[in-house]
Amino acid sequence: VVSVGADNAITDVPGIEVGHWTDPHALTGTTVILAGGGAVAGVDVRGAAPGTRETDLLDPVNLVQRVQAVVLSGGSAFGLDSAGGVMRYLEERGQGQDVGGGRVVPIVPAAVIFDLDVGSWEMRPSGEHGYLAAVNAVPRNSEQGNVGAGTGARAGGLKGGLGGASTELSDGLVVGALVVVNSIGRAHDPESGALFGSELGLDGEFESLRAAPAGMALFDRDYGRLFAANPLAGRNTTIGVVATNARLDKAQAKKMAQMAHDGMTRAIRPAHTMFDGDTIFALATGQGEEVMGSAPLARLGAIAADTFTRAIVHAMLAATSAGGLECHRDAFPSAYRGAE
Amino acid sequence: VVSVGADNAITDVPGIEVGHWTDPHALTGTTVILAGGGAVAGVDVRGAAPGTRETDLLDPVNLVQRVQAVVLSGGSAFGLDSAGGVMRYLEERGQGQDVGGGRVVPIVPAAVIFDLDVGSWEMRPSGEHGYLAAVNAVPRNSEQGNVGAGTGARAGGLKGGLGGASTELSDGLVVGALVVVNSIGRAHDPESGALFGSELGLDGEFESLRAAPAGMALFDRDYGRLFAANPLAGRNTTIGVVATNARLDKAQAKKMAQMAHDGMTRAIRPAHTMFDGDTIFALATGQGEEVMGSAPLARLGAIAADTFTRAIVHAMLAATSAGGLECHRDAFPSAYRGAE
Numbered sequence: 001v002v003s004v005g006a007d008n009a010i011t012d013v014p015g016i017e018v019g020h021w022t023d024p025h026a027l028t029g030t031t032v033i034l035a036g037g038g039a040v041a042g043v044d045v046r047g048a049a050p051g052t053r054e055t056d057l058l059d060p061v062n063l064v065q066r067v068q069a070v071v072l073s074g075g076s077a078f079g080l081d082s083a084g085g086v087m088r089y090l091e092e093r094g095q096g097q098d099v100g101g102g103r104v105v106p107i108v109p110a111a112v113i114f115d116l117d118v119g120s121w122e123m124r125p126s127g128e129h130g131y132l133a134a135v136n137a138v139p140r141n142s143e144q145g146n147v148g149a150g151t152g153a154r155a156g157g158l159k160g161g162l163g164g165a166s167t168e169l170s171d172g173l174v175v176g177a178l179v180v181v182n183s184i185g186r187a188h189d190p191e192s193g194a195l196f197g198s199e200l201g202l203d204g205e206f207e208s209l210r211a212a213p214a215g216m217a218l219f220d221r222d223y224g225r226l227f228a229a230n231p232l233a234g235r236n237t238t239i240g241v242v243a244t245n246a247r248l249d250k251a252q253a254k255k256m257a258q259m260a261h262d263g264m265t266r267a268i269r270p271a272h273t274m275f276d277g278d279t280i281f282a283l284a285t286g287q288g289e290e291v292m293g294s295a296p297l298a299r300l301g302a303i304a305a306d307t308f309t310r311a312i313v314h315a316m317l318a319a320t321s322a323g324g325l326e327c328h329r330d331a332f333p334s335a336y337r338g339a340e
Numbered sequence: 341v342v343s344v345g346a347d348n349a350i351t352d353v354p355g356i357e358v359g360h361w362t363d364p365h366a367l368t369g370t371t372v373i374l375a376g377g378g379a380v381a382g383v384d385v386r387g388a389a390p391g392t393r394e395t396d397l398l399d400p401v402n403l404v405q406r407v408q409a410v411v412l413s414g415g416s417a418f419g420l421d422s423a424g425g426v427m428r429y430l431e432e433r434g435q436g437q438d439v440g441g442g443r444v445v446p447i448v449p450a451a452v453i454f455d456l457d458v459g460s461w462e463m464r465p466s467g468e469h470g471y472l473a474a475v476n477a478v479p480r481n482s483e484q485g486n487v488g489a490g491t492g493a494r495a496g497g498l499k500g501g502l503g504g505a506s507t508e509l510s511d512g513l514v515v516g517a518l519v520v521v522n523s524i525g526r527a528h529d530p531e532s533g534a535l536f537g538s539e540l541g542l543d544g545e546f547e548s549l550r551a552a553p554a555g556m557a558l559f560d561r562d563y564g565r566l567f568a569a570n571p572l573a574g575r576n577t578t579i580g581v582v583a584t585n586a587r588l589d590k591a592q593a594k595k596m597a598q599m600a601h602d603g604m605t606r607a608i609r610p611a612h613t614m615f616d617g618d619t620i621f622a623l624a625t626g627q628g629e630e631v632m633g634s635a636p637l638a639r640l641g642a643i644a645a646d647t648f649t650r651a652i653v654h655a656m657l658a659a660t661s662a663g664g665l666e667c668h669r670d671a672f673p674s675a676y677r678g679a680e
Contacts, residue, residue, distance in 0.1 A: 002562040048595060048634075169562050184638075202561065221542065222342040222509050223642045227635040255388060259612055265605040270642035272599055274634040294388075294614040295567040298524075302563045302610035 002303075004203045005166030008314070009142040010176030012166035013243040015039070015285040018178065019137030020148030020162075021129045027119025027323045028074035030082040031148030031162065032133040033178060033241050037095070038066035039283040042253030043109060046261050046271075047237055047278030053080045054109040055279075060251040064107055068095045069134070070241050070281045071110035072149040072180050075124030083110040085130030111239040111279040113182040115152030118323040145318030149180045149239070152323065155316065156186030156268070159325040163315025167202065167307045172245070175303050177260070177311040179240035184226065184275045185268040187316045189213075193332025195316055197267035197309035206313060208336055223270065237277035238264055240311065242304045247286035252297050257282035259301030263308030280308070342643075344543045345506030348654070349482040350516030352506035353583040355379070355625040358518065359477030360488030360502075361469045367459025367663045368414035370422040371488030371502065372473040373518060373581050377435070378406035379623040382593030383449060386601050386611075387577055387618030393420045394449040395619075400591040404447055408435045409474070410581050410621045411450035412489040412520050415464030423450040425470030451579040451619040453522040455492030458663040485658030489520045489579070492663065495656065496526030496608070499665040503655025507542065507647045512585070515643050517600070517651040519580035524566065524615045525608045527656045529553075533672025535656055537607035537649035546653060548676055563610065577617035578604055580651065582644045587626035592637050597622035599641030603648030620648070 005012030015036030022029040035041075043058045053071075057064045068090050073079035087106040090096055096104030116124070133148065142164060144150075150162025160183070166176040181187060188195050194212035201207070220226070242260045257280045264278060265271045272278050282304070292300065319327045329336065345352030355376030362369040375381075383398045393411075397404045408430050413419035427446040430436055436444030456464070473488065482504060484490075490502025500523070506516040521527060528535050534552030541547070560566070582600045597620045604618060605611045612618050622644070632640065659667045669676065 001560075001564070046598065048638075185642075220341075221646070223639040224341070226642075227639045255614065258386065259610065262605040262611055265602040270599065270638070270645060271602055273638035273641060274595065275638055298388075298610070298613035298615055299563040299567045301613060302525075302566075305610060306561070 001170050003168055004205055005168045005174060007140055007142040008166050009164040010178040010241060010243050011139055011141050013174050013176045013245050013285060014287060016243050017137040017139050018141035019133045020143060021133035022147050022151050023123060026123030027152035028115050028123055028125060029148045029151035030071065030073040030125040030129050030133045032086050032137055033070045034137045035068055035283050036285060038068050039285045040065060040248050040250055040253050041067040042250055042257045042282045044254060044257040044261055045279045047276035048274040050277035050279050051077045051080065051112040052279055053083055054107060058109060060254060064097055065250060067107040067109055069108045071108055071130060072239050073110060073112045073125045074115040074149050074152050076112055076114040076116055078124035079112040080110055081127050082125040082130030083108045085127030086134045089131050089134035109281060113149060113153060113180055113237050113239060114235045118152040118154060144314055146320050146322055150315065153180055153182040154325050155181040155183045158331055159319040159321055159327040161315045161319030163311040163318060165307050165310035165314055167303050174245045175307050176243045177240060177307040179238065179308060179311040179315055181238050181312050181315040182236055183238045183268045184236040184273055185270045187268050187312055188328060193335035195313050196269060198313050200306050200309050210335055210337055236275050238268060239279045240308060241281045241283060242308055243283040244300060245285050245287050246300055247291050248284035249291055252292060253282040253284050255297060256301050256304050260304040260308045263305035267309045267312035341510050343508055344545055345508045345514060347480055347482040348506050349504040350518040350581060350583050351479055351481050353514050353516045353585050353625060354627060356583050357477040357479050358481035359473045360483060361473040362487050362491050363463060366463035367492035368455050368463055368465060369488045369491035370411065370413040370465040370469050370473045372426050372477055373410045374477045375408055375623050376625060378408050379625045380405060380588050380590055380593050381407040382590055382597045382622045384594060384597040384601055385619045387616035388614040390617035390619050391417045391420065391452040392619055393423055394447060398449060400594060404437055405590060407447040407449055409448045411448055411470060412579050413450060413452045413465045414455040414489050414492050416452055416454040416456055418464035419452040420450055421467050422465040422470030423448045425467030426474045429471050429474035449621060453489060453493060453520055453577050453579060454575045458492040458494060484654055486660055486662055493520055493522040494665050495521045495523045498671055499659040499661055499667040501655045501659030503651045503658060505647050505650035505654055507643050514585045515647050516583045517580060517647040519578065519648060519651040519655055521578050521652050521655040522576055523578045523608045524576035524613055525610045527608050527652055528668060533675035535653050536609060538653050540646050540649050550675055550677055576615050578608060579619045580648060581621045581623060582648055583623040584640060585625050585627055586640060587631050588624035589631055592632060593622040593624050595637060596641050596644050600644040600648045603645035607649045607652035
């Protein structure tokens with residue numbers, strides 16, 4: 001009844017395309033999620049240090065119904081410029097909010113991570129790089145790890161990265177998630193290396209991992225070390241997108257984004273701190289089905305949460321050591337089956 | 341460095357008193373959390389079907405800084421009247437927002453659960469019952485289970501209830517939580533009965549429980565059964581209060597309430613659905629310390645989340661079968677150590 005999509009990626013949602021621009025030397029990059037002809041969108045910002053653009057128009061009381069793309073980028077607030085290049089790409093193709101006379105204003109919400117301490121301080125994704133990411137967008141994209149906006153990410157003292165997951169139901173519902181994990185909290189138990197949320201794997205997708213031990217250390221339980229070790233604000237955040245082929249209105253898309261945050265909560269401890277700008281966008285491409293009732297919407301939100309959790313686990317599995325940061329596999333080889 | 345408070349209850353926070361009014365026959369009740377001379381307060385409403393009172397004034401942009409009490413009640417929206425009785429109790433004692441001439445308006449935010457399908461439809465807590473709950477308030481109160489607002493609660497198909505927990509740090513910080521678990525989602529794995537979040541126990545507080553199995557069933561992974569079985573809106577919700585002796589401003593109290601929701605997320609799957617009115621209040625009594633910086637606040641929020649998770653586990657452990665609903669212990673004896 002429930003299974004992993006063909007590519008276990010957000011592009012399993014029909015109409016969603018993903019492209020990256022990656023600078024593997026400066027360790028930064030930009031990721032574009034194109035929403036085909038436009039998707040109904042919502043957002044929920046739960047972190048205390050967000051860097052965002054075009055989020056206010058997503059409020060259900062506001063005018064614009066559909067967005068053409070979402071941009072996730074490195075470069076901290078400077079990286080918000082990358083969305084301008086995606087707007088140019090879309091304007092050239094006539095995609096955007098119709099403002100009459102054949103003219104359009106592309107609607108491209110964006111969120112950024114702070115990655116300037118990893119790799120290069122000077123290199124920040126610009127409009128040019130956003131444009132290149134859009135040019136690179138393809139309908140099937142399951143790249144993960146140190147790619148796009150995940151290139152310079154760090155998560156709980158390890159190398160973070162970009163991850164994806166998808167869920168397909170036998171009734172045709174598809175839910176995909178794409179995340180850039182750059183959290184101050186840990187996605188892993190610091191003693192065993194067990195990845196939080198890996199118990200939510202579908203179809204054996206996390207079978208390379210040993211089961212988490214019963215007595216996980218979790219973290220120092222007063223969180224004193226965590227916030228003593230990394231006390232600078234604005235250097236962390238987990239950002240992402242959940243997408244579905246369901247037909248939602250804007251308020252429903254916001255609810256989907258809100259519930260998807262629960263997937264972040266189950267995968268990262270702690271989440272939503274003063275030092276994270278945790279932001280999730282929701283996109284509903286809306287082919288087919290009628291607008292959902294409350295029960296299907298609650299179900300969709302629960303599935304979005306689980307899919308988002310799985311995307312975070314994949315981000316940690318796919319990241320590779322870089323910029324002086326060890327990836328999960330290098331730091332915790334014993335967390336993997338077949339290791340000594 | 342981190343330990344359970346003396347009573348493992350919200351009243352471990354100095355100045356916080358708790359009182360209940362309980363109707364064990366009609367299976368409803370009201371719980372009052374008195375905040376001494378007044379506490380800085382915040383709230384975060386994350387469920388889609390809330391029943392609340394005096395939450396708008398808690399917005400950091402609004403005037404009132406301190407509340408004198410928070411009420412949690414059964415009776416659905418009818419039960420919001422119980423806060424009026426608590427206002428009368430406080431007015432008689434001269435406690436409230438000073439409006440000149442020796443007159444006060446007590447500020448008593450409230451949230452309710454729908455318990456009218458359990459026990460009696462007609463019996464709803466009124467102002468009289470709120471007043472009685474306030475009269476019953478005491479500085480040490482660790483009652484749990486089918487008491488106060490938890491009397492008629494149900495959670496994920498089992499009997500729900502009221503639970504509490506507290507955390508004390510060696511630097512003097514105290515965090516307490518009180519919760520009424522009435523969720524549509526489950527606090528337990530439906531196959532093994534393992535309680536989600538019990539891995540967060542401190543000082544062996546959950547040693548009566550067997551460790552959760554590695555391959556928990558979680559729930560049917562498309563959530564179809566869950567929302568097919570209980571499709572009526574407004575019948576579920578998890579409500580609670582987190583309190584601390586730290587000194588916070590209103591925005592910080594809201595952040596604490598926000599992060600405490602992550603504790604709900606880790607204990608209940610799914611949380612924050614269309615069918616829950618999930619609402620958490622935060623109270624900061626503020627003796628002693630200066631207003632917190634960002635790092636201590638993030639730490640406080642993480643501790644509040646974990647304390648809230650533990651309170652939910654305690655609610656499930658303390659609830660007893662009633663109203664045709666089995667409690668966790670009766671439904672899953674094998675989840676407890678020493679069982680066959």
